[in-house]
Amino acid sequence: MNELDAQPLSGEPAARVLVAGANGFTGALAARIVWDHPRLRLVAATSRSDAGKRIDALYPRYRVPLELTELDPENPPQVDAAIVAYPHGAAAPTVAALRARGILVVDLSADFRLRSMETYERWYGEHGAPDLFGTGVYGLSEMYREELREAKLVATPGCYPTATVLGLAPLAERGLLDEVFVSAMQGTSGYGRSSDDLVHFSAMTENAFPYKTEGHRHRPEIEQELAALGSPAPVTFVPHLLPLDQGELATCFAALTEPTSREAILALYEERYRDEPFVKLLDKPPTLRALRDTNECHVYVTVEERGRVMAFSALDNIWKGASSQGIQNLNLMLGLDETEGLR
Amino acid sequence: MNELDAQPLSGEPAARVLVAGANGFTGALAARIVWDHPRLRLVAATSRSDAGKRIDALYPRYRVPLELTELDPENPPQVDAAIVAYPHGAAAPTVAALRARGILVVDLSADFRLRSMETYERWYGEHGAPDLFGTGVYGLSEMYREELREAKLVATPGCYPTATVLGLAPLAERGLLDEVFVSAMQGTSGYGRSSDDLVHFSAMTENAFPYKTEGHRHRPEIEQELAALGSPAPVTFVPHLLPLDQGELATCFAALTEPTSREAILALYEERYRDEPFVKLLDKPPTLRALRDTNECHVYVTVEERGRVMAFSALDNIWKGASSQGIQNLNLMLGLDETEGLR
């Protein structure tokens, strides 16, 4: 029996999909979401280093009974769309090859997120497909929904920008942000599958620490997006690694450009997120467990006596912070209901 | 055999010590440190609710083979000093009773930390010994070493103020702090032994969250101390609970009153902490595991391109953030070497 026939599609497939880099944490999860998606057919899942292994051997809980194959970008399988889960820098040439064949691409790397080549080169080095640079749509569905419906190449934002921008967007859009400080924290799945002393269970249990304290490459991405929304505010950003697997919290402190009452701020958030299917405005602080394994972002905002805002924005870093957000984007690109396969 | 005779004293006892509230996390640890201390004799450890149980039954790893007794504050055992590990509010009357008998007191509660009764009443309610209010020395040895040598009543600071003030003191002392934002995070031992759904292993594993987001009573304590050092700066403070037992990190963002170079800031920190036995200035970000079960505070400071300072200050919340800091204070009060029993 062909395992692929086992995929439980409940409707007419809207697209045949390839997941490239399906051996890493985010690629494997993308493959699993496509596999369970009622309208997408998973045609192939590929990996450079783990070809020949089955996804359910590497990630038993995802239950995808599919063997990883190697991808020849010049000769890809017959697909309508591809999700590319390669490391930053390595993604661009493959994205270019797939786009050249007319394949819709949802890229999960940073290669097409930035709008300034100078900034890209500073943080990531030489770009692997400069002709395509700047042609992607930033894949934050809540901000760029209309553009995404027409997009051919989508740059899905990283987990830190997703959490931070969703936490501050209602203020950014009104030009209210004057200065922002972000203390973000994340589980070890955000550190990737790469084996490293730091994420050995014996090193990480009962531990926590800040990292990339001298500048994190997600900061310019966050500043770019807050500015695009209307607030060109400087951002100080520092991430921390926590002893948990999946989950991310951005604790954002903001000074505003003008005095704004607590009520007015709450009203901005309520109005902004009332109709968003995946952003949930809470009336108390978020907890990471509550949204694990979902595409949700939970936001809570409060205001200090002297007017400083604290916005807390939580999500699952490999779901809404990566893979499921990629599918949310793909749903929009394909004209499907944005929530299909994500409830 | 009297179990107390088993205490391994290596020198002449400098004081007979009582630990009140030795059934809670910080009281039990204080009892253990006194037990292992070469110059202190642990005469009694008391508990309201667990009298009759042995400390090593409640906390096997502390290996203190002592039975908890009940304390009658009006008729305490013959001791020279007492460490009081009672909840905020409950400590004051017992402290007063012990002081009335001439017993030196190291209080681990918040009851004598604040200098403004109005502030105390706002955050903690009515004070249980108003006559003594304001008479304690703030037990941050690194700041009040000389006063502590003469003190009869010491208010040991909480873990959050200890971490934050040590993280920012070199700037505060020069009047350099203009505004401060603190994202602090702590393990579940900071939540106390009280049984609560939130700290059930099943609720806390794979979880993390901010709490007391509408104002934390440690904020006024932090502002008080930074002001006392020279920087009356407003502080925005929010704590988080992490899925680990012991460990605390204060991630502090600061805007300065005047432009100051990175080199100048590093020099301030180096000079300030060069001779401190328990504050270690790192050349990379701290990790909580590195200082677990010690009285150390690890500090790392860095400066952003646009001049914002990030200071990271880590400690073990029940050691340097509570119990061992209490013993450090007691060492000073008794004229012992500050580090005795704490290496």
Next chain:
Amino acid sequence: MNELDAQPLSGEPAARVLVAGANGFTGALAARIVWDHPRLRLVAATSRSDAGKRIDALYPRYRVPLELTELDPENPPQVDAAIVAYPHGAAAPTVAALRARGILVVDLSADFRLRSMETYERWYGEHGAPDLFGTGVYGLSEMYREELREAKLVATPGCYPTATVLGLAPLAERGLLDEVFVSAMQGTSGYGRSSDDLVHFSAMTENAFPYKTEGHRHRPEIEQELAALGSPAPVTFVPHLLPLDQGELATCFAALTEPTSREAILALYEERYRDEPFVKLLDKPPTLRALRDTNECHVYVTVEERGRVMAFSALDNIWKGASSQGIQNLNLMLGLDETEGLR
């Protein structure tokens, strides 16, 4: 809007369901599975101590927007079936009251699992509904499927018997078990929601231990069921608590009544479990993460050089070990597909 109208039923409701005791770990999960079930309507979820609270306040990740009410067993809501998630001993009177009104009952407690009143009284004390004792069907679907289709009262087995019996059933049914030793281990959700020093995160992290070493009340239940299958073998059983939330493993050592080849044993297991929808025979040892949040039981069997059998049986203790197994039973009682709502 009535929150109940929000329940996403996709088919005609086959039954109106009450969950009693929906504030505990297994009751809340049962409510969640019923809520998400395409053919069951959740009419009420009750709790003695948490009435008035919403399930999604107590267990946000279950997303059941329903307020807990109090149950008057003499005057229950109009339902066809009830899942009773009460402590052992407390369940029987409520079960009797519900049965007296013709309501189908799936009991998750131990009150109707044993067949000998003497054994029940030894381990649990006086029985609360002796008239009903012995009238329930043992709710291990894989063994009593036909009886369950006709059952009015089902005693869902506990997690340890479920894991152990499924791990050894192919041998038991052939009378092959001569003696059994079981080392079982479980996460803290098996310890219940009751607050206890032992399951405080600070006590349980980096810890593990055996418990109930002087005799565990699940042993007679296991012996009863192995004998019912064909092997009246003595069982030595000891459970351990592990630092994880959900998951359970029964490591079973067995001496056989007659020499049996490895191939013959593997063949027995393969034949026995080939068509079971929820028992998966693995070709390597199970891992707990692979089956978390599912109704699956993963079994692996191997044979030593000298003929001793090791059978490893893993499941999620609050799913297949309690709540979802209860729904599996209810599906059978209602004539539904056994897997409905459990995939």
Next chain:
Amino acid sequence: MNELDAQPLSGEPAARVLVAGANGFTGALAARIVWDHPRLRLVAATSRSDAGKRIDALYPRYRVPLELTELDPENPPQVDAAIVAYPHGAAAPTVAALRARGILVVDLSADFRLRSMETYERWYGEHGAPDLFGTGVYGLSEMYREELREAKLVATPGCYPTATVLGLAPLAERGLLDEVFVSAMQGTSGYGRSSDDLVHFSAMTENAFPYKTEGHRHRPEIEQELAALGSPAPVTFVPHLLPLDQGELATCFAALTEPTSREAILALYEERYRDEPFVKLLDKPPTLRALRDTNECHVYVTVEERGRVMAFSALDNIWKGASSQGIQNLNLMLGLDETEGLR
């Protein structure tokens, strides 16, 4: 300043010590214990792959400010004794080279533990120093104390044999063991520092599993030692990996050669362990947290109604199960108090 001068020796050094392989979990811990030992001078700590790094960079919490160097076994530093913490197979040639120079060797590998070359070759492959095979003393101080005082080469047992043999020795010595089943479980430090998907925090949190189910090389070592003590009983052994760092439990089931009363068995254990400094006979089941970071082994024994014995033996796998047991052996070899540096 020479960092080595910083070592806090409190007495006259009894030996100059080399730790080879001080970059792995057990080697680094051995270096740390030697560093803190009042009578041993740590002359060098070596590593093939991490030479040039400091131990306190790799393991900050051990606080050993020493740079790792490379070891030329033909030209080692001037030392009296060496602790060799190499992988199985790799240790033998280095041990031989050091012994040829008259250096006392405590080997932490399996290379000199077995007495049958055939068994060694079956489980470990070709031996790297066959001339020395069989010349080492088995480093379980509690069993071979006298031999260890004269030993030049000590084969420190692994953590599983240490736990199991100490758990069963009082029975084994009386020839009472007829058959043994061991379910052992261990934290991830027992898995070594080697980076592996399995011990990534994201894979191991909320997980647990049996491994090496088809035969574990510690089984023949356990059988060898139980036979040497007086009970040539067959052993069925299976290990499990748990989501914790340090700690190990051997849950041992035993059938006896003759009926023996519970009182008689307890008396055997009490008599056997009364004077052992590091084996503690408990009156309730052990917990791993209670002995973490110590050289202790905690034993609890109970007897079932029908006469089966359950013995629980717990220790810290990298302390008593490896490094600190090595120092215990070295103390004996050097004529020091066995407990020196280990309290």
